[in-house]
Amino acid sequence: MSDELFEVAFSGQIKDGADLEQVKAKVGTMFKADATKLEHLFSGKRMVIKKNIDQATANKYHKALDNAGAVCEIKSLNEAARTKPAEPEVKVATAAPVTVATSAGLNVDAPAAPQTDPLGINAGDISDLSAGIAPLGSDMQDEIKEVDEPELDISGMGMSPVGSDLGQIKKDDDPPPPNTDGMTLVD
Known part of the structure; x- marks a missing residue:
């Protein structure tokens, strides 16, 4: 079986002699599309209807759309995927004209020289770079330098036993309810 995949696209074109409204109605029933989807399909833009399908399925779609007109x-x-996309056209950026007062003492008539070495590396020096491929499982990190531990005086500190209070502020108990013995309710 072939591994070749296809896509079916529609750009709103109909067969010669076919009625546009009838074709829209048939395509609408075929895809169960409402009026807005049909207008979008028949807008003239290329729309991919189905992609990543085999040739037999693509032929079924083609036949059904052909029967609809x-x-x-x-x-x-x-x-x-095999054909390489065209290289995009490279546009050279030009600097906007700079207005500088002549009293600043700058020569604005001479254009700036183009920077020919943007990375600071000449093409001839590339073979001199010290880059290589390490074998599998090798350590990629540079050597770790040992740092001397700082001398801290912790003689004034102590450890509390497990479960002891660590100095948190204790929540005060709720105040007692007010005394209402001297009050009465009258109907």
């Missing part, structure tokens, strides 16, 4: 596209995802 819609024109769909089947594209191999493996082919897209």
Whole structure:
């Protein structure tokens, strides 16, 4: 069995001689789509309907859409992965013109020289770098330097036994209720 995967895309195109409203109705019932989803499908933009499917399933989608009067596209995802995307065009940034008063004593007429060595490494020196690959399981950390322990005087400190009070502020007991013996209720 082939491992090739496909995607089915639709860009709102219909067959010649087909009625747009009938095609929308058929596609709507096929995908159980409401009016807003149908407008989105028929907007003219390429919409992927189903992806990561085998060729037989892609052909079923193509046949169903073809019967409805819609024109769909089947594209191999493996082919897209094999082809390298085009290199993006590199745009050179230009500095905005700087306005400096001539009384500052700066020469603004001469353009700044372009920086040709941005990292401070010449191409010829790259082979001189001391980088390598360590064997499996080797220690990647640099040597740890031993630090002398500081001399602390803790002779004035002591340890309390387990469960003892460590100096927390004790919560005062609730005050007693007020004495209401001298009060009476009258109907």
